[in-house]
Amino acid sequence: xxxxxxxxxxxxxxxxxxxxxxxxxxxxxxxxxxxxxxxxxxxxxxxxxxxxxxxxxxxxxxxxxxxxxxxxxxxxxxxxxxxxxxxxxxxxxxxxxxxxxxxxxxxxxxxxxxxxxxxxxxxxxxxxxxxxxxxxxxxxxxxxxxxxxxxxxxxxxxxxxxxxxxxxxxxxxxxxxxxxxxxxxxxxxxxxxxxxxxxxxxxxxxxxxxxxxxxxxxxxxxxxxxxxxxxxxxxxxxxxxxxxxxxxxxxxxxxxxxxxxxxxxxxxxxxxxxxxxxxxxxxxxxxxxxxxxxxxxxxxxxxxxxxxxx
Amino acid sequence: xxxxxxxxxxxxxxxxxxxxxxxxxxxxxxxxxxxxxxxxxxxxxxxxxxxxxxxxxxxxxxxxxxxxxxxxxxxxxxxxxxxxxxxxxxxxxxxxxxxxxxxxxxxxxxxxxxxxxxxxxxxxxxxxxxxxxxxxxxxxxxxxxxxxxxxxxxxxxxxxxxxxxxxxxxxxxxxxxxxxxxxxxxxxxxxxxxxxxxxxxxxxxxxxxxxxxxxxxxxxxxxxxxxxxxxxxxxxxxxxxxxxxxxxxxxxxxxxxxxxxxxxxxxxxxxxxxxxxxxxxxxxxxxxxxxxxxxxxxxxxxxxxxxxxxxxxxxxxxxxxxxxxxxxxxxxxxxxxxxxxxxxxxxxxxxxxxxxxxxxxxxxxxxxxxxxxxxxxxxxxxxxxxxxxxxxx
Amino acid sequence: xxxxxxxxxxxxxxxxxxxxxxxxxxxxxxxxxxxxxxxxxxxxxxxxxxxxxxxxxxxxxxxxxxxxxxxxxxxxxxxxxxxxxxxxxxxxxxxxxxxxxxxxxxxxxxxxxxxxxxxxxxxxxxxxxxxxxxxxxxxxxxxxxxxxxxxxxxxxxxxxxxxxxxxxxxxxxxxxxxxxxxxxxxxxxxxxxxxxxxxxxxxxxxxxxxxxxxxxxxxxxxxxxxxxxxxxxxxxxxxxxxxxxxxxxxxxxxxxxxxxxxx
Numbered sequence: 001x002x003x004x005x006x007x008x009x010x011x012x013x014x015x016x017x018x019x020x021x022x023x024x025x026x027x028x029x030x031x032x033x034x035x036x037x038x039x040x041x042x043x044x045x046x047x048x049x050x051x052x053x054x055x056x057x058x059x060x061x062x063x064x065x066x067x068x069x070x071x072x073x074x075x076x077x078x079x080x081x082x083x084x085x086x087x088x089x090x091x092x093x094x095x096x097x098x099x100x101x102x103x104x105x106x107x108x109x110x111x112x113x114x115x116x117x118x119x120x121x122x123x124x125x126x127x128x129x130x131x132x133x134x135x136x137x138x139x140x141x142x143x144x145x146x147x148x149x150x151x152x153x154x155x156x157x158x159x160x161x162x163x164x165x166x167x168x169x170x171x172x173x174x175x176x177x178x179x180x181x182x183x184x185x186x187x188x189x190x191x192x193x194x195x196x197x198x199x200x201x202x203x204x205x206x207x208x209x210x211x212x213x214x215x216x217x218x219x220x221x222x223x224x225x226x227x228x229x230x231x232x233x234x235x236x237x238x239x240x241x242x243x244x245x246x247x248x249x250x251x252x253x254x255x256x257x258x259x260x261x262x263x264x265x266x267x268x269x270x271x272x273x274x275x276x277x278x279x280x281x282x283x284x285x286x287x288x289x290x291x292x293x294x295x296x297x298x299x300x301x302x303x304x305x306x307x308x309x310x
Numbered sequence: 311x312x313x314x315x316x317x318x319x320x321x322x323x324x325x326x327x328x329x330x331x332x333x334x335x336x337x338x339x340x341x342x343x344x345x346x347x348x349x350x351x352x353x354x355x356x357x358x359x360x361x362x363x364x365x366x367x368x369x370x371x372x373x374x375x376x377x378x379x380x381x382x383x384x385x386x387x388x389x390x391x392x393x394x395x396x397x398x399x400x401x402x403x404x405x406x407x408x409x410x411x412x413x414x415x416x417x418x419x420x421x422x423x424x425x426x427x428x429x430x431x432x433x434x435x436x437x438x439x440x441x442x443x444x445x446x447x448x449x450x451x452x453x454x455x456x457x458x459x460x461x462x463x464x465x466x467x468x469x470x471x472x473x474x475x476x477x478x479x480x481x482x483x484x485x486x487x488x489x490x491x492x493x494x495x496x497x498x499x500x501x502x503x504x505x506x507x508x509x510x511x512x513x514x515x516x517x518x519x520x521x522x523x524x525x526x527x528x529x530x531x532x533x534x535x536x537x538x539x540x541x542x543x544x545x546x547x548x549x550x551x552x553x554x555x556x557x558x559x560x561x562x563x564x565x566x567x568x569x570x571x572x573x574x575x576x577x578x579x580x581x582x583x584x585x586x587x588x589x590x591x592x593x594x595x596x597x598x599x600x601x602x603x604x605x606x607x608x609x610x611x612x613x614x615x616x617x618x619x620x621x622x623x624x625x626x627x628x629x630x631x632x633x634x635x636x637x638x639x640x641x642x643x644x645x646x647x648x649x650x651x652x653x654x655x656x657x658x659x660x661x662x663x664x665x666x667x668x669x670x671x672x673x674x675x676x677x678x679x680x681x682x683x684x685x686x687x688x689x690x691x692x693x694x695x696x697x698x699x700x701x702x703x
Numbered sequence: 704x705x706x707x708x709x710x711x712x713x714x715x716x717x718x719x720x721x722x723x724x725x726x727x728x729x730x731x732x733x734x735x736x737x738x739x740x741x742x743x744x745x746x747x748x749x750x751x752x753x754x755x756x757x758x759x760x761x762x763x764x765x766x767x768x769x770x771x772x773x774x775x776x777x778x779x780x781x782x783x784x785x786x787x788x789x790x791x792x793x794x795x796x797x798x799x800x801x802x803x804x805x806x807x808x809x810x811x812x813x814x815x816x817x818x819x820x821x822x823x824x825x826x827x828x829x830x831x832x833x834x835x836x837x838x839x840x841x842x843x844x845x846x847x848x849x850x851x852x853x854x855x856x857x858x859x860x861x862x863x864x865x866x867x868x869x870x871x872x873x874x875x876x877x878x879x880x881x882x883x884x885x886x887x888x889x890x891x892x893x894x895x896x897x898x899x900x901x902x903x904x905x906x907x908x909x910x911x912x913x914x915x916x917x918x919x920x921x922x923x924x925x926x927x928x929x930x931x932x933x934x935x936x937x938x939x940x941x942x943x944x945x946x947x948x949x950x951x952x953x954x955x956x957x958x959x960x961x962x963x964x965x966x
Contacts, residue, residue, distance in 0.1 A: 016880050021792055028785035028851065029797065032804040035848045039819030042826050056825045109721070112714040128715075130956065135722050137901075137952045140909050141926050142945040145933045146725035149732065152937075154739075156728060186721065240810060247812020249912050254933065264814045271818060271916075281822065284815050291812075299806055395871050415874045428872035432890045441886075442876030493876065 040288070047281035048074045058278050078282035088283070091261040092290065098177070098252070098262060099245040102184030103192075103238050109185065110192035110237065115226075117193070118200035129197065132190050144183055144254050151179050151255070179255040180262075184245050192237040199233025200226075232301055239298035243291055263287055336560075337370035338546065344407070346371040346529055347392065347497065352401030354387050354553075361387040362398070363553035371496075374523050374530045376540040379550035380576075385533045386425075388550070389499050392531065393422045405497060416445070421495040425502040427486035429474040435485050436461075436470040442493045460488040463522075480511050487519075491526070500532040504539055516542045537577050541565065549573050565624075567610070567699055574622040574701060581628070581668050581698075583621040587613055594695050597621060601664035605640050608695045613702065623698030628670040630658065630683070631690040642668065642691045646683055658683065660691055726949060733942035750943040757940065760928050767908055767925035770839060774846040775903035779896055781847065782854025782903075789855070790862040808849035809856070817916030820845040824917060838922030845917045846910060850903035857902060861895035862888075901955075 049058040059075075082088040117128045135143060150156045151174040158170040173179050203226065211221040249264040256262070263283060271280040337343040345368035354362040362384045369375045377385035390396040391403060394415035402411045410418055421442070430438055439460050443453045461467040464484040474482060483506070490498060503519065504512045520543050523530045534540050540547050541561040548558045549572075557564060557573045568574035571582065585605065589596035590612075597605045597619060607621055634641060644662035653674070660668045668691050683689065733751070737744035754760065785805055789798070808816065824834055824841050834841050869891070873883045889896075911926035918924065932938045 020880060021788075021795070024784045024788040024792060025795060025797070025801065028781050028788065028855075029801060029804070031781055031851070032801075032848065035820065035823065035844060036804060036808060039823040042822045043815075043819045046822055056829070109714070109718055112711055113718040116711045116715040131719060132722070134952065134956065135726065137905050137955075138726065138948050139926070139929070139945065141911055141929050141933070142729070142941065142948065143725065145929070145937075145941060146729045146945070148933065149937050150725060150728065186725070189718070189722065243810035244812055247814050249812075249814050250930075264812055267814045267818065268912075277822070280818055284818050287812065287815060291810075295807065295810065298810070299803060302806065303802070393871075393875055395875070415871070416877045416879055420875075422872070422875045424868045424872055426866060426868050428866065428868040430869060430873070430887060441873065441878075445877030445882065489872075489876070 043281045043284050046278055047078055047285045048076065049278045049281075050075050050077065051276045051278050056277065057275050075278075078279050079286075081279065082282055082286060087261065088263075088266065088286075091263045091266045092286070094260055095246045095248075095263040096290070098180055098184060098248075099242045101181050102188060102245050103242045105181060105185040106189050106192035106241050107234065107238060110189055111196060111234070113189075114193045114196035114200055114233075118197055118203075125201075132193050132197075136190050140187060141250060144187060144250055147179065147183055147186065147255060148174060151182070174255065175257045177257065177260060180252050183251040183255045184241075184248065187251065188241040188245060191240040195236040195240060196230065196233040199230050199236070203229055232304070235301055236298065239294055239301075243294055243298070246291060247287055337373070338368065343370060345369060346373075346406060347531070348404040349388075349392075350402045350404070352388075352391060352398045352403060354384075354391060354396060355399045360384075360553045362391065364401075365553070365555055367548060367555060367558065369529065369531060371529055372527055373545045374520065374543055375532070376544040376547045377531065377533045377550055378535070378537060378540040378547050378576075380535055383550040384553040385535075385550050386501060389422070389501055389531065389533045392497070393420055393499050394418045395422075419495060420497045420499060421490040421493055422499040423486050423490045423501065423503055425505055427474075427482050427506070429477075429482060429485055429489070431474050433473070434470065435466065435472050435474075435477070435488075438474070438485060439489045439492050442489065446493065456492055460492050463491070464488045479506055479508070480515070483507060483515065487522075491528075495528065497529045497531065500530060502534055503532055504536070505534070512539070519543060541577075549576060551576070568622060568701070570701055571620055571622070571703055574620075574699075579625050579669055579671075581623045581625065581670075583623070583666070585619060585621065587615050587617045587619055590615065595700065597700070601642070601662060601666045603642075606695050607640075607698060607700050609700045613700070617702060620701045620703060621698050622701055623693055625657070625669045625671040626655075626673075627693060627697040628668070629692045630660075630670060630672060631692060632683075632687075634690045635692060639695055640693050642666075644668065644689060644691060646685055646687045646689060649683070649685065660689060662691070726945070729942050730946040730949060733939065733946040735939065735942075738939055739937075750939040751947075754940045754943045754947075759923075760925070760940070760944070763923050763925045763928040766839065766922065770843050770846065770924065771904045771907035774843050774850055774907040775900045777843075778847045778850035778854050778903040779900045782851040782899060783858050783892075783896065785851065785855040786859035786862050789859055805852045805855050808852040811849070813910070813912035814916075816845070816849060817913040820848070820913065821916040837917055837919030841917045841919070842914050842922065842924065845913050846903075846907040849913075850906050853902050853906060854899035857899040858892060858895045861892045865891055 046058050051057055052059050113132075117125060117132070120128055148155075152158070153170045153172060153174065155174065157173065158167075161167045162170065173182075207225055207229075208221050211225050212218070216224065247264040247267075248262060249268050252260075252262040252265050253268070256265075264287075267280050267283045267287070270276045270283060347367075347369040349365055349367040349369075352362055352365050353360065365384075365388065377388055379385045387396060391398055392405075394410070394413060394417075398411065402409055404410065405419065430441065433441065436457055439457045440453055443456055448456070457470075458467075461470055464487060466481065466484050466488065469477065469481055469485070474485070477485065483503070487503075500519075504515055507515060516539060519530075532540075532543070541564075544561055546558060546560055547564050549556045549564065551572055556576075557569045559567075559569075564573060565577055568577065568580075574580045574582070583597075583599050583601065583605065585597040585599040587595045588598045588604070591606070593608055594606050595609045595613065597607060599605050599621075605621055613619065629635075634643075642660075642662045644660040646658055647661040647667070648657075648659035650657040651674075655671045655673050658670050658672065660670065662668060670691065734746050734748070735743055736747040736749060785801065788795070788801060789805075820841070821837075824837060827833055828835065865888070870883050870887055873887045874880070878886065909926065910924075911930050914924045915927055915930075918927070929941055929944070933941055
C-alpha cells in the first residue's frame with residue numbers, strides 16, 4: 001500500500017546492528033581486498049621487474065642500499081617488448097577476434113534457444129532450463145576434451161561425413177581456428193542463454209499481444225518489441241562470454257593450432273615454460289587493460305538492472 | 311451509519327482486564343482521560359519526502375482507531391512508527407505513558423498484523439502462533455495453553471498442523487490475527503487487515519474483528535484505504551493526506567460534519583457549492599452562491615459577512631421534486647442528465663440552469679417497474695438549512 | 704502469441720544436440736574395448752577397471768574433493784555475508800566497491816586470477832613466511848575467492864525476493880535481530896545456500912588453470928591429472944571418468960528433483 005520504496009534504516013545503529021554491519025560488510029571486503037585486489041597490485045609491481053634465475057624469479061623493485069637509501073628500480077622493458085614483438089599484438093588481436101566470433105556464435109544459437117525456452121509452457125520450461133545448466137555441472141575440461149575425439153582427422157565427424165559421402169578425404173578441423181570457435185561456443189553457450197532467458201521471461205507477454213492487436217505481424221513484433229527490450233540480456237550474456245574467452249587457455253590449448261596463439265595461452269607459456277614471471281605479469285596487465293572497457297559496460301548495465309528492479 | 315462504541319463486556323475470558331469496568335463511552339471527550347498512545351509532533355522523512363509531517367495524535371485505551379487515507383498518504387508509515395519498524399525523524403511517541411521512541415520493535419508491548427500477513431512459510435500454524443511466546447521464553451506448558459486459547463478464539467483449531475501455503479486467504483488472516491494476539495499485546499496494529507480478502511468475506515470479517523476487539527478490550531489501530539471499512543469498525547477515524555492528519559473524529563462526525571473540503575470529498579460523495587456569506591440570521595447564514603441565488607444554511611461556527619465558503623451536501627440529503635414544494639428553503643431547478651440504477655438506490659445527476667451538476671441518490675422504495683423520472687425531465691432539487699455543512703476552505 | 708514455430712524448435716533441438724552429443728559419445732566410447740575412438744571393437748568395462756586402479760588419478764580426485772568441499776563451505780559463508788551486506792544494509796559507503804569486487808571474479812580470465820594469486824602467495828611467503836609451500840591451502844583460498852562471488856549472486860537474488868515483512872513480523876513478535884536471522888531468514892534462504900554450495904563445489908572441482916598456478920609440488924588436483932593425460936590425445940580412461948561424473952551429476956539431479964517434488 002503506502003509502503004515507500006526508499007526504506008530508511010530499520011534500526012538505529014545499535015550495538016547489535018553495528019556488529020552485523022561490521023561482519024556482513026567487513027569480512028567479504030577484507031577477503032576480496034586481500035586475495036583479489038592486492039594481488040593485482042603485486043602483478044603490476046612484478047610486471048615492472050626483470051626476470052632472474054632465482055627463487056622467486058624476478059628482481060626486487062626496491063632494495064635498501066648500504067647507506068639506508070631506498071633504491072627503486074622500474075623496468076618498462078617488458079611492456080616495450082610486448083609492443084615491439086609482433087607475436088604479442090597478434091595474440092591479443094587473435095584473442096579478441098576469437099572472443100568476438102565466439103560471442104556472436106553463442107548469440108546466434110543462444111538467442112533462439114532462450115526465446116524458445118522462455119515461451120515454452122511453464123511445466124516444460126524448468127526441464128528445458130535444467131538441460132541447459134546440466135552440462136555446466138560436468139567437467140569443463142572433459143567437455144572440451146570430448147571434441148578432440150569428434151574433430152580428429154579420423155574422428156567421428158570426419159567418419160560420419162565420409163560415410164555420408166559429403167567429402168572424400170578427411171577434413172582437418174582439430175588444431176585449427178574452427179575447432180577453437182566450436183569449443184568456445186560449446187563451452188560458453190549456457191552463459192549466453194541464462195541471462196537471455198532471465199530477461200525474456202520478465203518480458204510482459206501482453207506487450208506482444210498489444211502489438212498484434214495494433215496490427216503488427218509476429219516477425220515485426222519481434223524486431224520492434226521483443227528484440228529492443230531484450231537488449232540488456234543480450235549485452236549481459238555477451239559480456240559473460242566475451243570477457244572470459246579473451247583470456248581463455250584450455251580451449252586454444254587443446255583444440256587450437258599451435259601456430260595461432262591466444263593471449264591466455266601465451267601467458268601460460270611465458271610463465272610455465274619460459275619462467276618469465278615479469279613478462280607474464282606484464283601480459284596480464286595488458287589483458288586487464290583491454291578488458292576494463294567491456295567490464296565497466298557490464299557493471300553499468302547490472303547496476304541499471306538492479307536499480308530498475310527495486 | 312452507527313458508530314460501534316467500545317463497551318466493556320462482562321466477559322469472564324477477557325484476556326486483558328480493563329482498569330475499570332465502566333470506562334467513559336467517549337474517552338476523547340473526557341479532559342481527564344490519559345491517552346494510551348500519544349504521538350507528539352512526529353515527522354518521518356524519507357530523503358526529501360515527508361511521509362509523516364508533524365503529526366500529533368492521542369489514542370485512548372479500548373479504542374478501535376482507524377487511519378484512513380489514499381495510498382501514499384503516510385498512514386502505513388505512521389503505523390510502522392508505532393510498531394518501531396521505522397524511527398521518527400523528529401517527535402516522540404508514548405505508549406501507556408512510556409516514551410518508546412527509541413525502543414526497538416522487539417521490546418515494545420505492541421504487536422502488528424501485516425498486510426501480507428507475513429506468516430512464516432516454513433512453520434505450521436501452531437508454530438507461527440507460538441513464535442512470539444517462545445521469544446518471551448514462556449514455559450512450554452503455558453505456551454501450549456496460550457496457543458490453544460488462540461486457536462479456539464479464532465476457531466482455527468483444525469488448521470493447527472497446516473502450513474501457510476495450505477490455507478485460504480481468510481484462514482491466513484485468522485492465523486495472522488491469532489499470532490499477533492498470542493502475546494496479549496495491549497495495543498494491536500493492523501495494516502489493511504481486510505485488504506487481501508474478497509468483498510463478501512470482508513464484510514463478515516469486519517463485524518468479527520469488532521466483536522473480537524470489544525471482547526478482548528485491546529486497543530486496535532488499523533490502517534485502511536477503504537472508507538466503508540473504517541466507518542463500520544472504528545470508534546474514531548483519522549483522515550490523512552500527504553503526511554498530515556486532516557480530521558480526527560467519530561465516523562458519524564467525519565461523515566456528517568467534515569471540517570474541510572478534503573475530508574468532505576474524501577468520504578463518500580458530496581455536492582460542493584461555493585459562495586460567500588452575505589447575511590447572518592441567528593444560527594443560519596445566507597450565502598450568495600456562485601451558481602446564482604441565495605442559500606440559507608445552518609453554520610456551526612460564526613463566520614463574518616463576506617467570508618468565502620463552500621457548502622457541502624451529501625447526495626442523499628437532497629430532495630428531488632417534480633414541482634417546487636412549499637417548505638423547500640433552498641431550491642435549484644434543472645433537468646435530469648444521467649440516471650444510474652444501483653439496485654438499492656439510484657443516482658441522479660441534475661444539470662441546473664447555471665450549468666452546475668448536482669448529484670443525488672434516491673432509495674428505490676418501490677420495485678422499479680416504470681421510470682418515475684426520466685432523462686431530460688425538468689425537476690427541482692431542494693434542501694433544508696441543516697442538510698449540509700458550511701466549510702471555509 | 705504462444706504459437707511454436709518450426710525454425711525455432713529446430714534450432715532448439717540442434718542446440719540441445721550440440722550440447723549433449725559430445726557427452727553421450729564420451730559415455731558410449733567409455734565402454735569401447737578399443738583404445739581408438741573410431742573403432743568399436745566390443746563392449747567392455749576395461750577402462751573403468753583401469754581407472755579404479757589408477758592410484759595417481761584417485762589421489763588427485765580425493766584431493767580435489769576435499770578442496771572443493773572446504774572451498775564450498777567457506778565460500779557459502781562469505782558469499783552469504785556479502786549478499787546480506789548488499790541486500791540488507793542499503794547504501795553504505797563502499798557499496799559500489801564491494802559490488803565491483805563481487806562481479807569481477809565472475810568474468811575475470813582464469814590465467815589472470817591464477818597468476819595474481821600465485822604472486823600474492825609468493826610475496827606473502829617472502830614477507831611473513833606464510834604460506835609455507837603451496838598446495839591444499841593455497842588452492843582452497845584461490846578457489847574461495849572466485850567461488851564466493853558466484854555464491855553471492857545466488858543468495859543475493861533469493862534474499863532480494865524474500866518478503867521483508869517476514870523479518871519485520873518476527874521482530875515485532877519479540878525476536879532480536881540475530882534470532883530473526885537464524886530462525887527466519889536462514890531457513891528461508893536455505894535452498895539458495897544449498898545451490899550456492901553445490902555451485903562452489905563444482906567450480907572448484909572443475910578448475911584447471913588457477914590450481915595449476917597456485918599449487919606446488921605434491922599437490923596435483925584431478926583437472927591437472929586429466930589435463931596432462933588428454934594433452935597426449937584421446938584417453939579411454941578419461942572417457943570412463945567423464946561417464947562416472949555424468950552419472951553422478953544425473954543422480955544428484957534426480958534426487959534433487961524427487962525431493963523437490965515431495966515437498
